[in-house]
Amino acid sequence: NAGVTQTPKFQVLKTGQSMTLQCAQDMNHEYMSWYRQDPGMGLRLIHYSVGAGITDQGEVPNGYNVSRSTTEDFPLRLLSAAPSQTSVYFCASSYSLTGDNEQFFGPGTRLTVL
Amino acid sequence: AQSVAQPEDQVNVAEGNPLTVKCTYSVSGNPYLFWYVQYPNRGLQFLLKYITGDNLVKGSYGFEAEFNKSQTSFHLKKPSALVSDSALYFCAVRDRDTGGFKTIFGAGTRLFVKA
Numbered sequence: 001n002a003g004v005t006q007t008p009k010f011q012v013l014k015t016g017q018s019m020t021l022q023c024a025q026d027m028n029h030e031y032m033s034w035y036r037q038d039p040g041m042g043l044r045l046i047h048y049s050v051g052a053g054i055t056d057q058g059e060v061p062n063g064y065n066v067s068r069s070t071t072e073d074f075p076l077r078l079l080s081a082a083p084s085q086t087s088v089y090f091c092a093s094s095y096s097l098t099g100d101n102e103q104f105f106g107p108g109t110r111l112t113v114l
Numbered sequence: 115a116q117s118v119a120q121p122e123d124q125v126n127v128a129e130g131n132p133l134t135v136k137c138t139y140s141v142s143g144n145p146y147l148f149w150y151v152q153y154p155n156r157g158l159q160f161l162l163k164y165i166t167g168d169n170l171v172k173g174s175y176g177f178e179a180e181f182n183k184s185q186t187s188f189h190l191k192k193p194s195a196l197v198s199d200s201a202l203y204f205c206a207v208r209d210r211d212t213g214g215f216k217t218i219f220g221a222g223t224r225l226f227v228k229a
Binding site for chain 1: 118120123146148150155156157158159160163165204208210215216217218219220221222
């Protein structure tokens with residue numbers, strides 16, 4: 001199993017540009033989520049999904065969109081990038097919807113917005 | 115609302131000495147509690163969790179944590195630290211009763227183990 005994969009590893013954008021961060025998992029996990037990691041703030045939940053076709057907002061959803069057309073894929077879209085979105089982004093998945101299972105994390109995407 | 119506090123930004127310990135990384139939490143209902151570790155330029159890796167039952171839980175790489183309901187704490191411990199334990203550690207909580215599908219992470223504690 002490849003686990004959770006993310007592409008790209010690094011990305012530089014200009015303010016106002018849009019892009020999609022890709023996330024895929026091959027463990028047949030129902031729950032998937034996106035976090036951003038900023039120094040001194042830990043991980044903050046952006047959006048999550050509990051199955052194909054079902055998504056919901058986390059703590060910091062503004063400026064981001066998600067969709068879940070398949071169990072495997074959960075892309076994160078930045079609609080109009082801003083310098084405040086400079087961060088490291090992690091995708092994660094979990095087998096259980098009941099919350100008692102750990103999450104598996106991807107390697108991250110380091111995004112810089114100029 | 116759920117919250118997690120890791121009161122120490124950094125913990126320094128000598129190799130061979132015991133280590134403790136502190137975590138306190140706040141939830142309305144009953145918690146699920148997790149510890150994760152992050153090595154440089156990597157994603158987070160699961161260490162251990164408390165779901166129910168025995169308050170002392172054991173996890174990967176010799177780590178353990180004790181759930182203390184009265185103090186709302188879940189401190190991570192290891193009897194003898196290794197230099198390779200140096201990393202960033204995150205505590206996380208999910209309210210099993212009212213938290214929905216959201217897990218909240220602490221800000222992280224950087225552990226330095228000196229040889």
